[in-house]
Amino acid sequence: xxxxxxxxxxxTAIIQGNYQPGQRLTEEFLSAELQISRTPIREAxxxxxxxxxxxxxxxxVIVRTFRADDVRQIYDLRALLEGYAATxxxxxxxxxxxxxxxEATKSxxxxxxxxxxxxxxxxxxxENNKVFHDAxxxxxxxxxxxxxxxxxxxxxxxxRSFYWxxxxxxxxxxxxxxxxxxxxxxxDPEWARSTMCAHIYKGRDHVLSHIEDVGSDMANxxxxx
Numbered sequence: 001x002x003x004x005x006x007x008x009x010x011x012t013a014i015i016q017g018n019y020q021p022g023q024r025l026t027e028e029f030l031s032a033e034l035q036i037s038r039t040p041i042r043e044a045x046x047x048x049x050x051x052x053x054x055x056x057x058x059x060x061v062i063v064r065t066f067r068a069d070d071v072r073q074i075y076d077l078r079a080l081l082e083g084y085a086a087t088x089x090x091x092x093x094x095x096x097x098x099x100x101x102x103e104a105t106k107s108x109x110x111x112x113x114x115x116x117x118x119x120x121x122x123x124x125x126x127e128n129n130k131v132f133h134d135a136x137x138x139x140x141x142x143x144x145x146x147x148x149x150x151x152x153x154x155x156x157x158x159x160r161s162f163y164w165x166x167x168x169x170x171x172x173x174x175x176x177x178x179x180x181x182x183x184x185x186x187x188d189p190e191w192a193r194s195t196m197c198a199h200i201y202k203g204r205d206h207v208l209s210h211i212e213d214v215g216s217d218m219a220n221x222x223x224x225x
Contacts, residue, residue: 004036006044014053015155016123017163019063026060053156066157068211075204077152079197081145082133086180086196089139090189097139101181104132108174116167125170126162132177136196139184161203164210173199 010030013019027038027045034041045061048054054061066074089097108128114121137149162170176199183192 004034006030006034006036006040007047009034010041010044010048011051011053014048014063015159017156017160021063021065021156023063024057024060025054025063029060052151052154064154064156066154068208071157071204071207071211074152074154074157075200075207078149079200079204081149081152082136082200083193083197085137085140085142085145085149086184086192087140087189088142089136090184090187090192092141093139093184093187097135098181098185100135101132101139101184104128104135105174105177105181108132108177112167112170112174115170122159122162126159129158129162129173136180136184157207160210161207164206169206173203176202 010019010025019025025045027041030041030044031038045054049056049061053064055064108125108131111121111124111128115125133153137146165173176195179195180192180199183195
């Protein structure tokens with residue numbers, strides 16, 4: 001019998017939008033949905049609350065919602081932190097770090113090629129984007145930064161931003177990654193910082209341009225029992 005990881009299953013469903021922002025989830029519903037007992041569901045919900053993906057209600061939880069102000073604040077913090085990461089990556093990176101960023105860029109490019117043939121490759125796009133940014137963060141050699149980034153990067157919001165991208169827009173994201181990598185290879189901290197910040201702010205503006213879609217998701221609150 002296949003063992004189901006309740007936390008990973010619910011987390012993935014939230015990130016991919018199968019459980020919509022504003023949707024109320026109860027232990028009973030999730031237990032029936034995943035065909036497992038309520039004990040692992042209860043533990044999973046605690047982890048999801050700690051991750052900031054759901055908020056507690058008197059009965060059950062609600063999937064986190066995002067408003068325009070949330071988006072601005074999240075992405076403004078990302079720009080500050082990721083700009084810092086790119087700056088220090090340019091100063092402190094090793095050849096091993098460069099190799100990881102190069103491989104992440106190539107994997108991202110392959111994922112984009114697959115996306116051009118089928119939008120089912122979107123999850124691979126999101127994952128490879130994360131791998132590149134993680135490589136930049138780690139190159140900055142600051143464990144405190146890694147902790148802060150884990151709190152600021154909101155995966156459901158990132159997934160939605162890519163869902164709204166056209167193929168051309170995702171290709172532009174790849175080009176931004178290549179420019180960031182060039183700046184880090186050149187050991188030019190200001191170029192790395194400014195290119196990274198421009199990349200993050202472009203992502204912010206893209207999400208804000210689709211904020212009505214997020215708003216409609218929040219307006220249609222779904223209740224499950």
